[in-house]
Amino acid sequence: MVSRVEQSEETRGKIVAAAVAAFSTLGFHGASTREIAARAGINQGLITYHFRSKELLWRAAVEKIFASLRTALVPLPTSPASDPREQARESIRRYVRFAAAHPELFRLMVEEGKSGDRRMQWLVDTYLRPFYEGFKEQLAESLSEPEQSLEPHAFYALAGAVSLMFAVEPECRRLTGLNPKRKQVVEQHADYVARLFVP
Amino acid sequence: MVSRVEQSEETRGKIVAAAVAAFSTLGFHGASTREIAARAGINQGLITYHFRSKELLWRAAVEKIFASLRTALVPLPTSPASDPREQARESIRRYVRFAAAHPELFRLMVEEGKSGDRRMQWLVDTYLRPFYEGFKEQLAESLSEPEQSLEPHAFYALAGAVSLMFAVEPECRRLTGLNPKRKQVVEQHADYVARLFVP
DNA sequence: ACTTTCACTTGTCAACCGAATAAAATTCCC
């Protein structure tokens, strides 16, 4: 962190991290650049300097979220011996672990998916569709069920079942007394959802 | 609609209806009283007049959403001949139909559930917990599975699987080409989720 | 008929926050 470029990249990183949290919980309009700067512990002017505009910062935040999603779900070295259904279950478990560690993705997708504006369209076309196509392929391989037209239903049912508990973590805590961040709770949810979709 | 009270109640109704839509899509802070008044086609001053404050209007909006949920899920006259598992499936189908007709509930719950503030606590204690307790009872009756500790997982998995597709309707449209509001699509989702949770 | 009540309208206020920019200060690199 001595060099200037490293310092600069660290600053950008702090801003994007704060932006991810702020945009996902407060929405695009609700999250002000001042708020983001405060959370990042940096100066508000730096946001314009590094990202030119709030919208471009938002895109950088979305990029970061999907980058960590790709990292988390990168295909494992397929052990040919194991049951394809068990592989599918493990994929779902990994998705649950990601949703628990990064509730921001679901929050942001719901926040943006409610409206049909330009940002949502960009988000779908740029990041969500590739992910969805990958999901369809994996579903076809692992389960090989003939209900092809059910793909949208399976996709949204899975995403919702996997993520909701972690997206509304404070609510879940108060309602059930369960802390969704505890590793044991995450694993229980992972196993529950995995067996639900791949009995 | 000649009498003064009828007129007044109609106005209150229009305001609350607009508030439900606005709060669920824009959040509490994002929805301004002016915006709500515009959507309701009434004067902004009337909001203060009828509800005293924005917060009390928000509570009225929440009350209205949960009232329609209770109406939609009121227990059917139990036909003793039918399979309890099929009854459970039908309950889930009715929940799906409600989520399709009223995506506002899920949107608002996610919007508020993300934070742990006073509004969320009031919402959980006043409306969500009674609903959750009812859900647990019905689950115990219909399925009588020994996995009691899985209730929170089942609850959130079900709620997410049921509702997400309709909560992000514009996104779903663009991503999949499917219109979640079409009756056929709703029924397909209802059947998919019902069979998923009660095979 | 006449007064009171009440839903409603209009106008306003005082505060606050919005993103973006410009200029000044600091730091690193050569």
Next chain:
DNA sequence: GGGAATTTTATTCGGTTGACAAGTGAAAGT
């Protein structure tokens, strides 16, 4: 030490916020 990249400080101009006070008109009560 000169110059460039990064960061800070200060400001601009604008718009929006929830709430309220005073005024209007029509229905309700008597």
